[in-house]
Amino acid sequence: MKKILLLTGIIGLSTILSCDDSDLDKVNPNGVTFDTYFTNDGELTAGINSAYALLQGFGLGAREWFFVHDLRGDEMATGGGQLEAPRNQLLIGANDAGNSVSNDCYTGWFRVVHRSNVVIESAAKTTASFTAATKNRIVGEAKFLRALAYYELGTVWGGVPLYTEYVKSVDGAKPRATQLEVYKQVLDDLKAAEGVLPDSYPASEAGRATKAAAQMLMARTYLQQGDYASAKTELEKIVSSGRYKIVDNYLDLTNEEGEFNAESIFEMVFSPSNGAFNWSGPDGDGNSAQEECIRTQEYSPIGWRNLIPSNKILDNYERTSKGDTKNDPRFDMSFWKTGDTFNNGKDVLKDDAVQGNLSKLDGKDLKISWRKYSILYKSNAGFASSGINMRVMRYADVLLLLAECENELGNSARAITLMNQVRARKSVDMPPYPTKNYPCDSKAKVFEALQHERYVELAAEQVRNFDLLRWRKNKKQTTESISYFTANKHELLPLPQAEIDNNPKIDQKDQNPGY
Numbered sequence: 091m092k093k094i095l096l097l098t099g100i101i102g103l104s105t106i107l108s109c110d111d112s113d114l115d116k117v118n119p120n121g122v123t124f125d126t127y128f129t130n131d132g133e134l135t136a137g138i139n140s141a142y143a144l145l146q147g148f149g150l151g152a153r154e155w156f157f158v159h160d161l162r163g164d165e166m167a168t169g170g171g172q173l174e175a176p177r178n179q180l181l182i183g184a185n186d187a188g189n190s191v192s193n194d195c196y197t198g199w200f201r202v203v204h205r206s207n208v209v210i211e212s213a214a215k216t217t218a219s220f221t222a223a224t225k226n227r228i229v230g231e232a233k234f235l236r237a238l239a240y241y242e243l244g245t246v247w248g249g250v251p252l253y254t255e256y257v258k259s260v261d262g263a264k265p266r267a268t269q270l271e272v273y274k275q276v277l278d279d280l281k282a283a284e285g286v287l288p289d290s291y292p293a294s295e296a297g298r299a300t301k302a303a304a305q306m307l308m309a310r311t312y313l314q315q316g317d318y319a320s321a322k323t324e325l326e327k328i329v330s331s332g333r334y335k336i337v338d339n340y341l342d343l344t345n346e347e348g349e350f351n352a353e354s355i356f357e358m359v360f361s362p363s364n365g366a367f368n369w370s371g372p373d374g375d376g377n378s379a380q381e382e383c384i385r386t387q388e389y390s391p392i393g394w395r396n397l398i399p400s401n402k403i404l405d406n407y408e409r410t411s412k413g414d415t416k417n418d419p420r421f422d423m424s425f426w427k428t429g430d431t432f433n434n435g436k437d438v439l440k441d442d443a444v445q446g447n448l449s450k451l452d453g454k455d456l457k458i459s460w461r462k463y464s465i466l467y468k469s470n471a472g473f474a475s476s477g478i479n480m481r482v483m484r485y486a487d488v489l490l491l492l493a494e495c496e497n498e499l500g501n502s503a504r505a506i507t508l509m510n511q512v513r514a515r516k517s518v519d520m521p522p523y524p525t526k527n528y529p530c531d532s533k534a535k536v537f538e539a540l541q542h543e544r545y546v547e548l549a550a551e552q553v554r555n556f557d558l559l560r561w562r563k564n565k566k567q568t569t570e571s572i573s574y575f576t577a578n579k580h581e582l583l584p585l586p587q588a589e590i591d592n593n594p595k596i597d598q599k600d601q602n603p604g605y
Contacts (some may be wrong), residue, residue: 124256128212131224137212138228141205141235142297142359149198151358151480152367152383156552158195158246162583163554164571165403165545169395169459170446177396183574187587187605196247196586199239206236207256230286234299234307237279241307244272245314245559248582248602251593265595266585273311280308289333296350297359297479302328306355306483309491310556316564322495325488328355334485338516340423343486344462344551346478355483358383360476367475382475383463389550391426391444391459392472398459399425399549401450406545408520411452414527419518424549426459432466462550480552486512487553490544494537502536509543537566579604 128134145151160166161180168181179185180192209232212218213225243250251264252275267275284304291298305324312321328334335352342348349357361381387393407421408414426432430439441457449458461467465476493508506523513520524530528539544557561567562581572580584605590596 124208124212128209128215128218130219131221134209134213134218134220134225134228137205137209138231138235141202141209141232144198144202144205145235145358146360146381146383147198147201149194149201151360153385153388154191154194154198156385156480157388158192158583159552159555160397160550161191162246163558164573165400165549165554166397167400167449168447169398172394172446173396181397183572183576183580185583187584187590187601189584192246192583193586193588196243196583196589199243200253202239203236203253204256206232206239207253210236211255226286227288230283230304231299233279233283234287234304237276237283237304237307240272240276240279241311244269244276245556246583247585250585251595263593263595266600270315273315276311277308280304280311284308289331293350297357299356302331302333303356303483306488309488313491313494314556314560314563316560318495318498322492322499325492325495328485328488329492334488336486336489336511336515340420340515340517341467343481343484344478345467346465346476349479353485354481355485355488356481358480358482360479362475362477382477383480384475385463385480386465386476386478387473389460390464390466390472391439391457392466392470394473395444395446395459398447398449403545403549404449404451404458406542408525408527408546409452412527414525415521418520418546420546420549423517424461424546426461426464426466428457433470434468437470460550482552486515486547490540490547494540497533497536497540500533502530502533505536505540506530509540512543512547576604 128137148154157177158180161177166181168178173181176185176189176191179189185192210229213220213229213232240250240252249266249268249272252267252272253262253264254275257263283299284301287299287301287304289301291300305327309321309324312318312324334355337343337348337351337353339348342351343353360383367382367384388396389398404421404425408416408418409421410417426439428439428441428444431437432439444457444459446457448455450456451458463476463478463480465474465478466472489508489511493505496502496508497505510522512518513522523539528535528542530536530539541557541561545554548554558567558571559581562570574580579602582602584602585596585600590598590601
């Protein structure tokens with residue numbers, strides 16, 4: 091069921107939640123301001139909805155967010171010459187501080203911080219007619235969104251400026267905080283949010299942050315710091331709640347019909363209104379609400395096909411040709427190949443309809459493309475935008491992260507049991523660990539199985555980059571996964587040059603190493 095509620099009030103609020111230099115030159119005495127707008131529950135709700143709306147924007151979920159993460163992992167290869175230069179630079183590690191893709195994402199997350207801060211401060215008004223329950227919940231949502239933004243910023247860019255109130259003048263710029271300071275702010279926000287967020291919402295309000303979403307983001311933050319015990323505590327809360335389970339059909343995790351199912355914890359919500367994607371900028375603000383995502387045209391076999399699965403990810407699936415006893419069904423549910431049917435079985439993928447590079451599978455050259463989040467399963471419009479929600483957090487990831495914690499804390503037996511819960515999904519039904527290729531007879535071997543299971547279960551779901559970043563930082567990798575990786579450079583993305591040029595508290599000497 092698609093959500094319209096989270097878009098209510100966004101268009102009206104764009105005039106007060108976004109501004110440029112020309113807006114600062116004059117004041118309209120009849121205009122809406124922060125001081126005059128937030129006076130009741132409806133207006134406060136509109137404010138938090140405008141912060142959620144940024145997740146749908148061009149700079150984040152609609153396009154650049156998934157590109158930034160996918161281009162920084164080892165699941166992707168270039169689809170061909172159609173891949174734009176800034177994206178290819180990220181894919182091969184040749185990007186600099188002017189890269190437009192990463193910079194749009196950076197800007198997008200700081201816009202989320204700004205709008206969340208507006209809501210948090212506005213909710214503190216003593217003269218406003220807010221009901222206590224509504225105010226507390228919305229402040230919890232705002233703190234979750236601010237924490238999500240700073241988790242992404244702190245993990246991908248390192249220490250960044252910390253704003254816990256909205257900037258009211260050009261003199262309000264902040265210097266870089268450390269990565270640890272950023273993570274502390276994330277955890278402080280999430281602990282506050284956990285105490286006021288509900289376990290669930292009515293179906294008409296699905297898409298808002300829940301208690302479990304805050305707990306999972308806390309666990310991810312602890313894991314980035316190598317704190318397995320604290321991460322385990324948060325993950326156990328989700329498991330013991332009994333609210334989530336592994337759904338039967340793996341396809342339902344990235345198609346439109348499976349949105350908000352029993353495995354889903356937090357999603358970026360998209361809902362097509364008129365079939366037109368808004369290219370107007372990182373906010374998605376414009377003459378109509380930005381509700382769509384163009385992931386399908388970027389990756390689909392009939393479409394731009396900018397990125398295709400790397401040979402490495404293809405080779406990681408268990409297949410009988412490699413001596414395994416069963417082909418992993420997740421392979422066919424994650425990729426399209428020449429000869430596959432699509433559009434509800436009405437059409438067949440033909441080589442001449444699929445542009446770009448070949449992949450190598452079992453010694454053969456084939457055109458293989460991503461199926462996840464592709465609308466082609468029920469359409470033949472490869473260049474369309476779509477309304478498929480991006481699943482940011484789901485229960486299988488909880489179980490696998492908990493397995494990692496258990497293994498690190500000396501309970502490998504339970505780690506194996508948790509991994510097998512994921513493999514036992516009805517539509518997957520893979521043989522339980524230990525297997526021939528993953529014997530799981532030591533802590534190190536269990537970790538190898540875990541790395542494999544996360545790789546294939548969560549492929550192209552914007553998780554791999556976070557895994558590689560923390561495994562590298564916490565000295566868990568025996569070999570480097572990224573071929574171009576250079577120490578003291580590629581651990582982090584560079585701060586955007588615009589941040590250095592425009593922020594008087596940051597100089598070139600504050601740039602990340604290697605840039």
